[in-house]
Amino acid sequence: MRKYTTLILFISTISFAQQSGYWDNQRATSKEISLSAGKRTLIKSEDLPIGTTEFVYRITLLNDSQKLSSSLVSILKAIPDPTGVSQGAAGAVFLTSSISGSDKCTYALFSTAEGANVYLKEANVDLACLVQKEKVTKEAKLIAIKNSKCLDNIPYLWFGFESQNWVMNQKIILEIVPWVDYVASRGWNSEAKNNIISFAKKLPVTTNLKNKEAFYANFLELVSSKYTTTEFNNLVPIEKNRDVELFTEESLKKSGEVNVFYDTFRENSYKEFNKGNYQEAIKILQVDIFNKNRSTYNDYGILGDYYLFSKQFTKAEETYNKGLQLQPSEIDFYLNLANVYLFTDRISEAKELHKKYKHESLFTGNTWLKQVQIDFKEFEKHGLPTDNFKKILRVFD
Secondary structure (H helix, E strand, O other): OHHHHHHHHHHHHHHHHHHOEEEOHHHOEEEEEEEOOOOEEEEEOOOOOOOEEEEEEEEEEEOOOOOOOOOHHHHHOOOOOHHHHHOOOOOHHHHOOOOOOOOOEEEEEEOOHHHHHHHHHHOOOOOOOEEEEEEEOEEEEEEEHHHOHHHOOOOOOEEEEEEOOOOOOEEEEEEEEEEEEOOHHHOOOHHHHHHHHHHHHOOHHHHHOOOHHHHHHHHHHHHHHHOOHHHHHOOOHHHHHHHHHHHHHHHHHHHOOHHHHHHHHHHHHHHHHHOOOHHHHHHHHHHHHHOOOOOOHHHHHHHHHHHHHOOOHHHHHHHHHHHHHHOOOOOHHHHHHHHHHHHOOOHHHHHHHHHHHOOOEOOOOOEHHHHHHHHHHHHHHOOOOOOOHHHHHHHHO
């Protein structure tokens, strides 16, 4: 039984290693060039895929009649992950060519075209990430990008070669195979994450948040779990706006501040109302509060007011009544209804409500009469008819 357990553990370990990433043979580089004696040349790699954390390269110098016995890609199929290369696991020894010629070269590795071109013109390696000054006939190495700031987050590699032959041309074969880590391939490196956090900080809702850091962390987690960096950046504006709104609400739910998010819509609606844009104020409340089932009884009072000031008296009355059903003890709705009756020539009904509640105080702290006086001034300012105001005020004499 112990033997079977050991075998299962070994297989599980290999499977886990294989699941962490893959050798990307689709974007491997395999180039063969002929280089004249004493000359220099450059070879640019294929693009390194997002998530490349290591790469293996092999350089082989061959005589004209020689051929490689096996490609680097075929060799790496037998090695589950880069640790097999760096630790000398079975198969890693075959990374170097089984054959090579007597030709020799030196080389340097660059992360920028600028550094590579300086090398090509002047043999200057000051901008190189790696320099092989010793003459070689073959070479194979594993490079971990995390260990080299020079190679961090670059799209291409440039290899510069200089022939050390005195007379004869030489054939150089360069092979590069990137290792792509599944997690890193989503593209969420430090720079990409900071970009999302900076984006989140500019959202209007963050102004009033108490726990901003929790919101930013939640927002980043939601974006990065649903999209790769490329997918998120390629969203068209309408798609991105939709998702940003969803991510914002979900982030606020997790941090316990979701009401702050909806308060921004209420504030925007109120700003439009103060500008005289009644329909826009109504639309914001309907679309962003009521349609999302986030309305409170107080929202019915506000929406009813917007209908009232825009002279949509029937809708105002319907809205106030709905609010009253939600909160029957809220006498402010009775004052609102009294105002509707005032503007729809139901003076007797309006007077009945004023007589019934004239000694009450409202949630604002104002007495019923004080609030009536404030409301009448607002109605006059917004162009509502004032003909029946005196009839109502007589109730308080």
